[in-house]
Amino acid sequence: MFTLAHLSDPHLSPMPRPRLRELMGKRAVGYFNWRTNRGAHHSVDSLSALVANMKSRGFDHLAVTGDLVNLGLPDEYGLAHRFLESLGPGDRVSMVPGNHDAYVRGTALLHIDMWKDYIAADEPSEKSGIAGTAFPYLRRRGDLAIIGLSTAIPTAPFLATGKLGKAQLLEFERLLKIAKDEHRFRVVLIHHPPVGRHSPHEVLTDAKAFCAAVAREGAELVLHGHKHKALLHKIIGPDGSVNVVGVPSASNPGSHPERGGAYNVYRIGGRTGAWSCEMESYGFAPDGGGIRKIRNVKLI
Numbered sequence: 001m002f003t004l005a006h007l008s009d010p011h012l013s014p015m016p017r018p019r020l021r022e023l024m025g026k027r028a029v030g031y032f033n034w035r036t037n038r039g040a041h042h043s044v045d046s047l048s049a050l051v052a053n054m055k056s057r058g059f060d061h062l063a064v065t066g067d068l069v070n071l072g073l074p075d076e077y078g079l080a081h082r083f084l085e086s087l088g089p090g091d092r093v094s095m096v097p098g099n100h101d102a103y104v105r106g107t108a109l110l111h112i113d114m115w116k117d118y119i120a121a122d123e124p125s126e127k128s129g130i131a132g133t134a135f136p137y138l139r140r141r142g143d144l145a146i147i148g149l150s151t152a153i154p155t156a157p158f159l160a161t162g163k164l165g166k167a168q169l170l171e172f173e174r175l176l177k178i179a180k181d182e183h184r185f186r187v188v189l190i191h192h193p194p195v196g197r198h199s200p201h202e203v204l205t206d207a208k209a210f211c212a213a214v215a216r217e218g219a220e221l222v223l224h225g226h227k228h229k230a231l232l233h234k235i236i237g238p239d240g241s242v243n244v245v246g247v248p249s250a251s252n253p254g255s256h257p258e259r260g261g262a263y264n265v266y267r268i269g270g271r272t273g274a275w276s277c278e279m280e281s282y283g284f285a286p287d288g289g290g291i292r293k294i295r296n297v298k299l300i
C-alpha cells in the first residue's frame with residue numbers, strides 16, 4: 001500500500017512588501033485584489049495546522065499542485081522554498097507550478113531554479129517539453145509513476161489561464177506510455193483542471209489535447225488545484241474512466257464542505273488491471289472542533 005498526500009494553492013503569506021517599482025501592470029491589479037479580497041481567504045495559521053495534521057498522519061509521498069506565491073515577487077520564491085523544505089525533502093515531495101508561480105514575465109521561470117529539487121526528473125531527459133525546464137518530469141516512487149506538468153505561463157491582467165504547449169503534450173504522452181509499459185500506477189500532477197466547465201479567463205487553453213492524450217494512453221489518477229474547490233471529474237481512457245480530482249486551497253481558513261481548507265490522502269494498492277485507490281479528505285470541522293476526515297471515496 002502506497003500513501004500519497006496532495007495539497008494545493010497555499011498562496012503563501014505574509015506577502016513580502018513589494019517595492020514601488022515592482023507594482024507595475026498585472027502586479028498592481030493583483031496587489032490591490034490581494035489587499036482588498038484574496039488575502040482574507042488565505043491564512044498562514046490554518047495552513048500550518050493543516051500541514052502539521054497531514055505530517056502527523058504520515059505519507060510516502062506528497063504532491064503539491066502549484067500557486068505557492070501570489071504576485072511573482074522575487075522574495076516570494078524564497079518564502080515558498082522554505083515552505084517546501086518544511087514539507088519534506090525533494091525526493092519525497094513533487095510539485096508543479098500554477099499560474100501565480102509564473103505571474104509576470106520577469107520572474108516567470110524563477111521557480112524552475114529556486115524549487116529545482118521538487119521538480120527534478122529521476123533521469124534528466126534531453127528532450128524537454130518546455131525549453132530549458134524540467135517539464136514534463138517522470139518520477140518513480142514504489143509502484144507509482146508521478147508525471148508532473150507545467151501549465152504556468154505569464155498572462156495579461158485579469159487572466160489566469162494555463163497552457164501546456166505542443167512539445168510538452170508530446171513528451172507527456174510518451175511518458176504515459178513508458179509508465180504504462182512498466183505497469184505502474186500513473187499519477188499526473190497539473191495545476192489547471194483539464195476537465196469541467198470553467199470561466200474563459202481561467203481555463204487550460206489546450207485541455208482538449210490533454211484529454212485526448214489520456215484517452216489514448218490512459219492514466220490512473222490526475223490531481224489538480226487552481227479552483228480552490230473539491231472536484232471530481234472523469235476522463236474516459238482506453239481501460240476505463242480516469243479520476244480527475246481537485247483539492248481546495250490548503251490555506252483557506254473556512255470549513256465549507258467544498259471550499260474549506262483541506263488536503264487529500266490516497267491509499268493505492270494492487271497491480272496493473274487490479275489497482276485499488278481510496279481517497280480520504282481532511283479539513284476543518286464546521287463546529288470548530290479541529291481537523292477531521294470530511295470525505296472518503298473509493299475511486300478504484
Ligand SMILES: [Fe+2]
Nearest residue numbers: 067098099226
Ligand atoms: Fe491557479
